[in-house]
């Protein structure tokens with residue numbers, strides 16, 4: 001029997017606002033209850049961003065601490081994954097929540113373009129975030145926005161900057177980065193298996209209207225899914 | 228008979244100095260004679276960066292004009308390709324030489340990491356450089372430091388931001404970007420053929436000690452080579 005599919009629920013993200021969709025959970029209380037509902041529906045990982053009260057993305061460790069505590073209370077056993085993404089802060093502020101020692105945190109290991117700007121992950125910041133995760137025993141989820149990021153994760157695992165094997169997520173469908181292309185998806189899977197072994201776990205996320213199709217591909221190919 | 232292999236000679240680059248290798252041509256006069264020697268030896272494209280007298284990289288249009296004029300005089304028929312790379316300038320200064328209307332210019336269409344920093348090619352700058360190339364009838368060479376850059380070139384060609392089909396170069400072996408990996412190379416070739424047609428020309432460059440092996444791969448696979 002293949003390993004069960006892990007569903008990771010991405011509550012909130014860093015972009016959508018109540019004005020886009022009133023159901024987007026913004027306050028920590030809303031986030032906890034939204035996560036609780038997803039947990040009841042089968043989600044096993046919560047990928048979390050936090051916001052200011054006005055909806056602005058932030059990396060505020062106090063917000064993250066309150067959210068983590070709420071999820072642990074309402075959703076016992078759920079894996080908490082905190083975002084260190086660059087839309088919520090800059091420089092080492094992106095990793096200010098890592099001393100909370102969440103189960104997991106997202107980690108970008110390369111740079112790429114986003115719809116209107118460069119998603120900047122300079123090598124020294126990547127190494128600092130990875131070192132903080134090692135120090136606090138946080139399992140990284142590698143956000144692969146492009147193919148070279150999978151190779152970079154392998155290099156970092158080989159030289160001890162990551163605990164081996166990393167959990168890689170393919171991110172597809174971001175404008176100006178990698179589109180949701182089926183042949184690339186298959187090559188991502190093959191490359192991950194080649195570099196990390198046939199049983200290495202991996203996940204895939206399709207952004208926006210690409211979500212459902214990438215979920216389909218990932219589940220059918222034996223990977224895990226981000227909603 | 229397959230199409231002849233086009234050899235592109237990259238004189239100077241933006242990184243090496245006389246202190247690394249006394250043979251690196253720095254002054255325009257040295258660059259012209261170095262290019263002339265390569266032309267006599269069979270190179271058909273000159274990929275050119277310019278330097279200040281002290282070796283510092285620059286995008287100075289006057290330097291590029293003098294170099295272009297010298298190459299055209301000493302190497303009749305050679306294709307002149309000027310670099311718009313980000314190591315020699317910032318922002319629109321990177322394209323200040325495009326009104327010289329060289330035959331070609333390099334164009335990065337995405338961002339990625341370099342050994343110690345982010346190679347920043349923000350979407351609006353990419354679009355501006357591409358528009359300048361269209362305006363001055365300059366053929367871009369797309370520098371694909373990662374897989375998504377080939378897809379970005381396709382998107383830009385489809386919506387008229389590039390003249391179709393673009394000339395794509397795979398760049399492999401830059402630390403923190405894409406390594407020189409044979410399976411990736413094969414996938415790059417297959418992807419280029421899928422997106423731009425089986426006869427679309429492409430080129431490959433291996434950086435530093437990866438140069439010879441990537442040249443071997445490219446020539447054997449029917450592509451063109453950067454020295």
Ligand SMILES: [Zn+2]
Pocket residue numbers: 010013014047048049083085106
């Ligand atoms: Zn996120």
Ligand SMILES: [Zn+2]
Pocket residue numbers: 032033036074
């Ligand atoms: Zn609850």
Ligand SMILES: [Zn+2]
Pocket residue numbers: 237240241274276310312333
């Ligand atoms: Zn160059």
Ligand SMILES: [Zn+2]
Pocket residue numbers: 259260263301
């Ligand atoms: Zn000469």
